[in-house]
Amino acid sequence: MLFALIVLPIVAGFALFALPKTDTRACKAIGVAVALATIAMTLAARNSEQSVRWLSRPFTAAFHVGDSGIGFWIALLLTLCTLCAILASNVPRLRTFIAMLLWLEGTMLGVFLARDLVLFALFWDLMLIPVFLTLVNWGEHPATAWRYFLYNFAGGLTLLLATAAYGILAGTTDVIGASGPHVVGGWVPWIFAGFAFAFLVKTPVFPFHTWMPITYRDTPPPMVAVVGAVQSKAGLYGLIVVAMALLPDYLHAYANVFIVLGVISMLYGAFVALVQSDVKRIVAYSSLSHLGLIVVAIATFNAVALQGAVLYIIAHGLFTAAIFLTLGYVEEREETRSLVRLGGLGAKNPRMAGALCIAALAALGLPGLAGFAGELIIISGIFQSGLIWVSIVALIPIVLAAAYMLRLYQGVMNGPEVADLPERRDLTWIEGLAVAPLIAALVAVGVAPAAILSFDTSAYNVTVPALHTAQVESK
């Protein structure tokens, strides 16, 4: 089942080319069918695993896939975002584009379901290819594709090297989702650095972030919805299942570096987002800010912060995808992304305004929606771990998020109607259908986040606060 889950979208992507190029409806229908099937298969595959022995020398490795506890939720997020993205797709050369989305889905499912480090690193590199090809084919500036390539393949390379070195030292790479064997030796700091570089570039955090705003700007909205929502989480997922679980001593030793980078990203991203006029760049920098908080949460090694981090990974994915898709609709109609030109769309497009509004509110942490639960639990964990000043500073980006998200929403939807914008058609039912599941999930996760918090934190070497332990025991 799990192998089939990963292979299905990849094969389906190739199979699309058997269809005539012009039959975009069939392409889209098949894409939707495959995405629905992957959602169902992901749900069915919870807590299951599958393994086939692959290498025994120089170290043991296996085609081992399964749910690491956290990976399941991100995989579910991925399949949902892919479905929404395919539904929302409306670009030239649609057949190839949907194939790209399916390849991206398959390779990323590999990343989040891999239980073996070599497999993880392999899929990590493969998942960059569909984005790169999309940037080359649909992007506005070829330079962006190369920037994306330079940063991410550099990260991919260090990941691969670190994986191989880890395998040789530990004797096995079949370790994801558990605490692996203790590795020692002069090479370990370098292995840790290799992993850390790959993960920090992918997330990204300051100062490795400059590939990200332009990539988000130039990628077509359905693709960037998946990239911004899910691919960015690969780095954070890696930090949790590799750095926290396998090399905790080093993450501990360099925790301050991660916390400082996370805090800088948090503030830097939020301030820059305040003054951008390109709506996609606002979301890109807000992503830098939000994901910086998760990096801090991970580096605290606190059980509550880790639970919050996983919850926020999902919440951030949901609202980022919803915002990018809605902004895609805006751009498609009005042929601009500039807040200077946009305005007043809400009067004639209530459905579009409603979707963007709820997504933006979730992004700014409105209590009751998914983002709030994540932020509250994360910062609560940071405070519990004793980093009181960090927890106070972490509140500043929340205030700034309210300012830039409302500026974004109001700048597009409110104010007097702008006369020279080309078109003001509200969402079609299929466009609405593409964002509706994301909006529904934002509300559902906000009201009842408990399910996502229920994974086992014991593999990640976290400190469980004393009071919390007492409470869980009394239950």
Added chain:
Amino acid sequence: MIHHVMGVNGFYPLLMTLWLLPLAGAVLCWTFGPQLKQLAGWLGAATLGTSFVLTLLSWSAATQNSGGALGAHQSLLSWIPGFDFGLLLDPLSLIWTFIITGVGFLIHFYSIGYMHGDKAFARFFAYMNFFVFAMLTLVLSDNFVGLLVGWGLVGLASYFLIGFWFERPSAVAAARKAFVINVVGDVAIMFAIFVIFTKVGALGFGDVFANASQLGDWVFVVCVGLFIGAAAKSAQLPLHTWLPDAMEGPTPVSALIHAATMVTAGVYLIARCAPLWSVSSDAQMLVGTIGALTALVGAILGTAQWDIKRILAYSTMSQIGYMIMGVGVGAFEGGVAHFFTHAFFKAQLFLGSGLIIHALANEQDVRRMGGLMKKMPFAFVAMLTGVLAICGIPGFSGAFSKDAVIYGALAHGHPWLYAIGLITAGITAYYMFRMIFLTFFGSYRGDVDPSELGIRHPELAGTPAHDEHEPHEHDHAPAWIMAVPVGLLIVPTVFAGWLMFGEHSWWSQFFSAQFAPEHTVATPVSDVMTTVFAVAAVLAGFAIAYLRYGAPAAMEHAIERLRTETVRMPGALANALYFDAALDALFVRTSQLLGTLFGRLIDPLVIDGGVREVALSARWLGTLVRSFQTGLVRAYALILVIGVACFVAYYAIAGGVH
């Protein structure tokens, strides 16, 4: 771990229904707005009317007292493992629920007339009902997180309703400002929650208050965090600047959200957390002082306004200052009493001003009013009773509660706050009667050229000359729809205070089990003398207002005098003591500057520039990149293979490592 629950556990279907009905109303109005048309208003009002009746029916459940568990507690769901969300209806939340649903019902009813003909009529009632649901969530939650959820949602409803006419840039800006300032308060409450969660390990009110001693010295930090939240929501210094701007919303919104209910949430929060405040004298000192200063500053700024709604907005700020001072110093009963009476008389004043604004086709500038007593005698009576109540004329509702707050400050050992309270009472009488004289006395000035009155920019001075959103001239709802709620409000505006009269008043009986006995000190003057002082201050304020605006000599040259006053208005008053400018320079501009600096300078020049340099100077990288262009996947797979081969080779040479 023992769970301390406030309230008697049980199954209370009435409580759940009265909480959820407004949400259902909001969803219905939102979903079926186009089909419902004018019925949306009646639907919205009916849900609130039903909720109000259910509140009355829940009275005995809310006041039941069984072995120290006061009120009714209904468990609902587990939000995150270990923390349950439930509803708590005890005397404190009952009083708020009573006002929210009762006054809320009257204001919804009034809105059917006021909003008649607006193109987004159903949307208005959807937002209003949603607000009521959010506010009920705030006051009925049995824990801090649920309270914060309600706290955030009322902020959202307020945002939607301030920006209801979202084509208007000023309304859009005001809505955003209100929301962002309130988020400052939200995160402060979040911080208080972190401290409570870490030190006490619980978030339910019962658990937290029973184990409050575990907070130790942190109790002051918790109180400060909660108070910053309260200050943002309740327009206390220096976070008050959003409230006057919030008057961009339709007048019923100002009455319900920005006068009677939402802005008093800070008072509720402090009264709810009375067990924390009681043990921190520093917090009492801080909150009492900020409350008193807010009362004073609000009143001073109220004297300098020309927009009738802004006069009332500053008076709201000032009156909430009284309430915060009361609950801050520990006079919880008095502070809550002032919330109760204020809800009636301020709703009365706003709805009364709405009658005027409605009749004058959206004129809000008192300089362009005058002489309306004959034309609108009903509005005059409504406004006058409201003014007599807010000034604290003995017998009217405001007198009982305000004097209780002022005397409470002295009884809790704060003579300076007592003095500020009395001075503020005098200023209140001055600016309120200024409004009455300018609006209802003299002769009508609406047909005078605005420039003769010193109005340079009519569109900036609260005079939205011709508003296309409210085509009232052609299409009026029957007048009784707006008159009936105003008429009904006159009753509690005048009489509600008598509930608080006497030593063993109904009010103190009602709260006897809610608040611990207050620790008072011996006072040099009695409460009766306090009332005498207050009346003296009010009379002085009234006399000045009469001489400046009401005396025959002043009436005769009203136009010239108003022009002089407008032109010679001191800069500090005209600019609301520069609070806006200071906050703008300190926070808004600084943030934008940092953003621009980072985005324009650091991003492209420092970081990006460095990367580009490396990329360009490394020629071999260019060659590598070109080789990828020919066959990206193939080349990459090759690297993969080479990489693996390297490690195999390493293994072969090293002979295996385990």
